[in-house]
Amino acid sequence: MDYTMEDTQNSAPNAHEASKLGASAQRNDTQGVTKRLQSELMQLMVSPSPGISAFPDADGNLLSWTATITGPSETPYEGLTFKLSFSFPNNYPYSPPTVLFKTPIYHPNVDFSGRICLDILRDKWSAVYNVQNVLLSLQSLLGEPNNASPLNAQAAELWDTDQDEYKRHVLARHRDIEDIE
């Protein structure tokens, strides 16, 4: 520890330089993220897809969004709307956003605190994905759960065995977010 301190002092100019560089790089990054998110937002607005929608939160830095998806027809989720929160990391799009269901949902791949098990939000993430892709994937996930790796084992089992019971669970769990607030 002491040695590193001393080192830092001796090599002060360089370290300083480096930190400055780092800082500027960081800033550029944030700018890049903002730019990227802005263009994604624009894209969503110019060519909206039915059933999905997203918008930045009011904190003004564009790094957290709220999204809304409506349940696809001919699934237990038909007619329901779900709110999600997006939180983008500083190195987006090189890392995936953190996506959570804010609306309580009964689904094999979503746990009770809203966390989602979806490969493209984890190891299969790629920089070419964007908010729209993620939302569309989630929408299709509602109709076609991945029961191989469930977070909610009961739901996974019910999905395969008793669709009516499943739907009852879905409706029982669902609350409009405005009602919760």
Added chain:
Amino acid sequence: MAPDSSICAGRSHIFSSVFAPASFGDPLPTRPLLALKNAADKSSLHHESQLPHKAAWDRAWRLVILFLTMPDAEFEPLVRVTEMGEAEFLRLWNRYKKPSKETRDAFNYLAKGSLGDAGSVYGSIFDWYESEIRRHFMQNFKGTLHLGAYSPMRESTLKLVVDCLLLMRRIYFSPLVEYMLPSLHGPEQEKVFMRFQCSFYSMVGYAMPWPQVADKLARQFINSGHVILGIKSLEEDEGEDDDHDSDGADVDTMEVDKQYSMSYQDWRDAPSAEARTRMMTDGEDSKVTTTREDLLLLLNNLQLVGICGERAQSVFAGVMDSMLTEFIRAAYSGHWEGPSLVSLHLRQWIEDVFAQLVVQVLAVINVSEYGVKESGQLDVQLGDVEKWQEIGIARLGALRIGELFDVIVEWPASSGAIEDLRHFTTHPAARHHLTHSFAAVLNRRLLHPGASTVEILQVYISIIRSFNLLDPKGVLLDRIARPIRRYLRDRDDTVKAIVGGLLADPTDNDGRTASSSSETLVELSAELSKAHQNSLRADTGELDWDDMNWMPDPVDAAPDYRKSKSSDVIGSLISLFESKETFVREMQNMLAERLLQKRADFEQEMSVLELLKLRFGDNALQACEVMLRDIFDSRRVDAVVRNDQGMVTSPGQDNGTPDLHAKILSHFFWPEIQGQPFKVPEEIIQLQQRYSEGFESLKQSRKLTWLHGLGQVTVELDLEDRVFVEEVTTWQATVIYSFNSPNNESVTRTTAELASQLEMSAVLVRSACLFWVSRRILTEVQRDTFRVLETLPTKDPASDDNNAALIGSSSNPSGAGDTSNAETAAANAAAAAAAAARESAEAAAMEKMNLYWQFIVGMLTNQGAMPLQRIVMMLKIAVPGGFPFSNEELREFLAGMVSRGKLEIVSGGNYKIVR
């Protein structure tokens, strides 16, 4: 008599018991006094032997008093002294006659007696005379002088007053000096004289309060100073300049006149340095000489009557101070031509003229209160003159700062003024003052909505150029430019003006350099090519360790100050915007507009693009590059396609089908081009299809999309009595095409009909029709109904009734009437075209609003109900490029959405999406 003498004796006893006994020193030796004694003997002297001189004293006293007493008289005679004659005047005041020998002896007697024991029983004759003077002054003159002091100033008042005071002084002092003082010893003489003088001064001072006198004195100084320092002649010159120019006969006299001149212009024009040095000193104007003499005489007199001295010096100093400013203003304001010699001229003027006057005046008034001149010390030292020169330079700087805005506007004809400022801006405080006051002026005179963007840019360019000269380090410019840049960024059309200027043709059709009009910044394009030449010179800047001319940044530079590399005009303007993108986008738009014109070559655009590439790098301008290449490629492609499709018509041969040429634009690289959609004539559609086929066979996997709204058509209209040829827009051509008829009958159509047939907006149709009305091809039979004018109606008034009635001109269409008709029609067409343009702009705005609607929907869906304020705020954050509408406009828009059932207003005025 006896009781008298006893009383006298008693009295003298009493006196002597109080005061020291009177002793006259040695017994009076002279005979006249003895005679006096004898005369006195007749009265009491023989009784009172202990006071042997009493009688003589009394007699002498009486004689002297008789001689000295001045009759009381009004002030009037003093004023009239010149008409009266000196002798008369002196007689009036009892000053004419010479004292008799007796009187003279009496003087001597009294004078001697008064010495040594000033407090003698009989008092000193000098004391008496002093109080007599005082009494006389108070009684006769004081009132008038007082009035004079308060009277309003006239040119001569001060002189008059001083003359009168001089006369008084003469009345009072002449017996003193001539007869009384000689009877005293040398040092005593001086002492007594000083006493009288002091008393006289205090009386005058009492009668004439200093503030009033100072005021008059100041005016006197100002009047004389104006003449002597040359300010007056400068002001007159200014007024007469026009006269001089007009009559050439005066030239000779002028030259003689100008031998002696304070004018900077003349000085500058002087042939040699010697002539310059002589100009201000040699051959002084007679007027100046007399004024100078008058002033010095007056001051001398003032000094004599005691209203001068230190106090006058401070008045003088104050006046000279303002004179300096005034001279600088009169001599140099508006003289901005470079190279500037103003500071040299000013220094010389201060040394030769200003300092000279000061020396002359101070020689008179720089004496102590009691008239003793301190010798051995110069009134004005060389150091003082230098200090004045510095002050003068500072004043000059202040003048130039006041003029700076006009100087900049006049740039580059005003480089001299900037040079003058360089002498001034050596001090941080001065630099601060400069930037501070100039910024204030800019705010007042430039950065307001009344100034057009081009004007502001022009001034900014001048500021950049002139401040680069003023302060090559750029610190001042940095400070001044900030508010301008901030303001320019807020203007919507700044980019447009800059790009337009860059692309403008620096030489107009005649080949001479076009002056910058109020519309475009032509000089920008000139600057661009010039700047390029400059940039070829190596400039390593601060990193050039071998630079022997290196200078540190000025002390008042901000700590983070760094001379920007883009300190030249183009760089500054381009760096106005945070990113190059704004600039490049506008460049694309402007370029698109220009490239779509029908022109043989685009050399100007090419060279501008090349020069800009040097600045921005190739990548940023790639799109523009592609655009240019598109235009050149399409020329080749066009030839090939037409050849392949057999669309080429040899010259001479006219098969009735129109020629179709196309410019092929790469959609991706061109900006969004707004154009009104409409249906082109069938014939053209067929041609277009053939063309497209040709193109697609030439370029695999590429497709043509026709932009009908752009382009030009050469129209040839074959009317009954004339053939009309003109190049018009495609939509105008389309409209007139639909009036086509195989046989020679006039076709009549309404705009509504045309609009539906051509799938064109009604406004555009009307605009096109009005255009043709202005060309006298169509006529508006009734509102929105147009008919072809197959024959011009000049010969036959009857057939023109409709037309005339419509246009509201007289029913007798003379030649003048025709042109006015055509003009009105042209104006109508222009108005209609504007309306069409507005309509398309409105459509575009509506389209934009649709986009914003998407944003609002997204916002309200995801973030829940929101009040208007918050919606506006979020839109400002989220919409790229900002949200251009005001709260009110948005409120109206949202209200519309509420009424259409897409939104609802919930509690607290929040807007909510209806599910």
